Amino acid sequence: MAFVEILNVRKVFGTKENDIVALDEASLSFGEGEFVTLLGPSGCGKTTLLRIVSGLLRPSSGTIRVGGRDVTGPYSDYGFVFQQASLMPWRSARDNVLFPMEILGKKDAEALKRADELLELTGLSNFAKSRPHELSGGMQQRVSLCRALIHRPKLLLMDEPFGALDEFTRLEMNDLLLKVKEETKASVLFVTHSISEAIYLSDKVVVFSRRPARVHLEFDLSLPAPRNQATRFTPEFTEAERRASEALGILGAH
Template sequence: MTMERRTTASDPAPTAGQAPGGRAAPAVRLDGVCVRFHTKTRDVTALSEVGLDVAAGEFIAIVGPSGCGKSTLLKLVAGLLAPTAGEVRLSGERVRGPRHDIGYVFQRAALLEWRSARRNILLQAEMRGLPPVAARRRADELITMTGLDGFADAYPHELSGGMQQRVALCRALLHKPPVLLMDEPFGALDALTREQMNTELNRVRRETGPTVLLVTHSIPEACYLADRVVVMSPRPGTVTEIIEVGLPAERDYTETMERPEFREAAGRIRTLLGSVSAHH
């Protein structure tokens, strides 16, 4: 396990798809990002000087105290929120508004009750105007990949919470997004189902290959799934430390929990978050 901390880059702005010096641009870059909200009674700084580079195909987990700006960070990457200062780039291109090429999975599956699992997944294709035949083929591939065979025609009320989140994951992956954002997607599930979904997500991610940013409050989940874990400070949120987990890509859940790399990374995160709690 190694720890690192990224400082704000001062290089000239790269062209789309490139980093300074002609290197491939990071899939996601946050450079000196600050977010301030203004209300009638006060100004709130949600994020302060956040810097982060995420390589293509990398899985990043983001942990930190409640209210530190983790979800705000995902909204910045999605283009749903503009930074007050600094910039956000996807593959070298500055994010200037809502990005339609990303995938987004939320804590609640938000399925339409009157549509079957397959038709909920295909809603993405309808909204994007994707070719129907290819979209249906892709949906069927994802249904098989996520263990939903036999439930494609079931309605949301006939599905467990874990199955509903599988549908939401399929919907987010239907258009083969290069970047997948996940905001506490398994937070409402029971412990056993959450472990099963962690295992499923690890496998699906290896088979589909997107860059993933996952917000979670679960340290074991972060360490099991991620290549690196970003630990954030209390509000105003900034990057306290970035921890490289150092686990193999293919990970058995039970065996991984006993690996020294997992224990070391999880222990370091607990120490950092414990220090945070002690001083706030």
């Protein structure tokens, strides 16, 4: 049974005289606990779709369902991780993580325990009292990830969260994200421009066409488990990269 259903979603920006079609009849679905990556050219509507799934943006037409319920506006059972960590500079790492619980009026002993568990899971226990300027870019994104997970959401939305990091840190964050997903059992809808990152992280890759975005190709991955950096050098990984590259027009189809 599908946990997230995206059905014939269309999004048009602008006026009738100057319409910009960002999404055109986009449809996909995935089950609870799955990791799905949206892959496609810049400006093709991937971020727009994430915002529609979150309820922060209304589609022009089409339907979004999460957990069997239609999404008609913002709701609480998701976490969002953006490309920039966007932490509050005057707050410690722990207090940044706890901010959503303050908004929900649930900053209690259980929330504090949960925050400390997440900081430990992401290797930040020794930096709980540090402020954002005292943390590296990778550490800041770990705090952002903890903040998105503090209220135990069933769905995690991630918009190019590692795009601003150096390659070595990005690889580390990929491994951390797989670990966090295994621990939390959250479903993940992830946006990236990196073919390699998409293949490494995902149970399913969805390749979008250029704007107006349509689902051009959707395929499941069955890489050897557990995944680690050596996975990137397996024949299965190389074949999946080739398939995605062809769909993106980087390689000519055979």
